[in-house]
Amino acid sequence: MITRTALKAEIDRLKDADLDIVYSIIQSILRQYDQTEKQMFLSRLQNIRIEGPPDFSRKIEEYLKQVESNASTVKELATGMESFREL
Structure with missing residues (x-):
């Protein structure tokens, strides 16, 4: 497994012109992660049941x-x- 330190070291080796591409890739991954978190939260909300009168x-x-x-x-x-x- 790659560590954060190793990843940061590789990023430091990149040319400045390539940083935009790497940043876009990271942002894409984070958006997918955030979307998954939101879906999990909404799924949990759907499972909430309230017992009470009609x-x-x-x-x-x-x-x-x-x-x-x-x-x-x-x-x-x-x-x-x-x-x-x-x-």
Whole structure:
């Protein structure tokens, strides 16, 4: 396998006129890499599944308020349990 150091050494041997060609090749490879990364990310997003009621997307604000209310209740219960333990 070629190391970065070896590759850089070979690039240093090139004539300045050839650097544009090498740069174009490197950019082409990087674009392909970036495209592959984007496709992998989009594939992962497609696999995300949300469990919830059928109307979740239309009533999300109501559900979030309910969750917030439940969280407050849980915090109150936890605080009450801590107070109880102190007794």
